[in-house]
Amino acid sequence: MxxxxxxxxxxxxxxxxxxxxxxxxxxxxxxxxxxxxxxxxxxxxxxxxxxxxxxxxxxxxxxxxxxxxxxxxxxxxxxxxxxxxxxxxxxxxxxxxxxxxxxxxxxxxxxxxxxxxxxxxxxxxxxxxxxxxxxxxxxxxxxxxxxxxxxxxxxxxxxxxxxxxxxxxxxxxxxxxxxxxxxxxxxxxxxxxxxxxxxxxxxxxxxxxxxxAAPAGPMQATLRTLWAGRELSRGQALDLGNTFLNLGMSAESMAEGQKVFQGERAKPRIR
Missing domain, CATH: 3.90.226.10 (2-enoyl-CoA Hydratase; Chain A, domain 1)
Incomplete structure (x- = not known):
């Protein structure tokens, strides 16, 4: 809607x-x-x-x-x-x-x-x-x-x-x-x-x-991580990864993901 x-x-x-x-x-x-x-x-x-x-x-x-x-x-x-x-x-x-x-x-x-x-x-x-x-x-x-x-x-x-x-x-x-x-x-x-x-x-x-359809917090943390990885050195990006991992991880998003895991599996498209 x-x-x-x-x-x-x-x-x-x-x-x-x-x-x-x-x-x-x-x-x-x-x-x-x-x-x-x-x-x-x-x-x-x-x-x-x-x-x-x-x-x-x-x-x-x-x-x-x-x-x-x-x-x-x-x-x-x-x-x-x-x-x-x-x-x-x-x-x-x-x-x-x-x-x-x-x-x-x-x-x-x-x-x-x-x-x-x-x-x-x-x-x-x-x-x-x-x-x-x-x-x-x-x-x-x-x-x-x-x-x-x-x-x-x-x-x-x-x-x-x-x-x-x-x-x-x-x-x-x-x-x-x-x-x-x-x-x-x-x-x-x-x-x-x-x-x-x-x-x-x-x-x-x-x-x-x-x-x-995916939990919002992990999605945004993933996005920030990948864009940072384009601009930082490998070591800097990996060091920063812990920060984004903690920011994007939550009990709510894990519970949302668990419902997906226990539900009907997605039928992936092949590109």
Whole structure:
């Protein structure tokens, strides 16, 4: 059932289905490019959902099938250059830092379903989600250098997410002149699944619902552990593991898991 207490947004759509929060970027006339309103609304929503215990996982997508997100809205960028955000060589309030779940300290699993173009600033989102799937017509590219802007944060996020260095380099340096297909993105490990456009929501729902069915505390502790493991040395990550193990373990979650163990066994899908 969808939540009856659904917030209203100018640039997003949101609803809750069971224990899963569904977020859609919703600026189809601008191919879901982000402006200041979307940055603020998305940041506020992540921060609201992180303390909502009724939400155990999230699906992030966009309305329509032409684009997922095409980065920063060009209305942000005046013809003479620069953006609405002031910066000096030492400080810069990057608007993209408001977009992603991890940047907003959101540590519930996020399934991202890409249905169309994903380019430029879209990688702020793709670099911070947990499971990334796409429709078979989705494409990925970074046009920054083509339009006279250095590509910095977006390729760094994708590199740390695990996109092969050579692929990050090729995509970033070629700018608007080449697009990564969904098939190629799956091949290099950027995506974990590709499906037909009309099956994308169903697949995303299965993933998010399955995740949400598990006890929340151990799931969040596991997520924090794995992301920390990407950024720390092996020894540091293992040392930190004891902290996350103790934080995520509880009598309540163990009892919930025991009921699952004693009940009907899951029939796993083979991928």
């Amino acid at each position: 969808a939540s009856t207490d659904t917030p209203e947004f100018e640039t997003l759509r949101y609803e809750q289905r069971g224990a899963v929060g569904w977020i859609w970027l919703d600026r189809p006339d601008r191919y879901h490019a982000f402006n200041k309103v979307m940055c603020d609304e998305l940041s506020g929503l992540w921060r609201t959902l992180r303390t909502d215990d009724s939400v155990r996982s999230v699906v992030l997508s966009a309305t329509g099938d032409k684009a997922f997100c095409t980065g920063i809205d060009r209305d942000f960028v005046p013809a003479e250059g620069g953006v609405e955000y002031e910066f000096t060589p030492y400080t810069y309030d990057d608007p993209g830092k408001l977009l992603g779940p991890k940047a907003n300290d959101f540590w519930k699993p996020v399934v991202c379903a890409v249905n169309g173009m994903a380019c430029g600033g879209a990688f702020y989102l793709l670099g911070e989600v947990d499971i990334l799937i796409a429709a078979d017509h989705a494409t990925f590219f970074d046009p920054h250098v083509t339009y006279g802007m250095p590509a910095v944060y977006e390729p760094l996020l994708m590199m740390h997410r695990g996109m092969p260095f050579g692929e990050v380099l090729r995509m970033t340096l070629l700018g608007n002149h080449e697009r990564l297909s969904a098939a190629r993105a799956l091949e290099i490990g950027l995506l974990s699944e590709v499906c037909a456009s009309d099956q994308l929501e169903e697949q995303a729902a299965w993933l998010a619902d399955t995740i949400a």
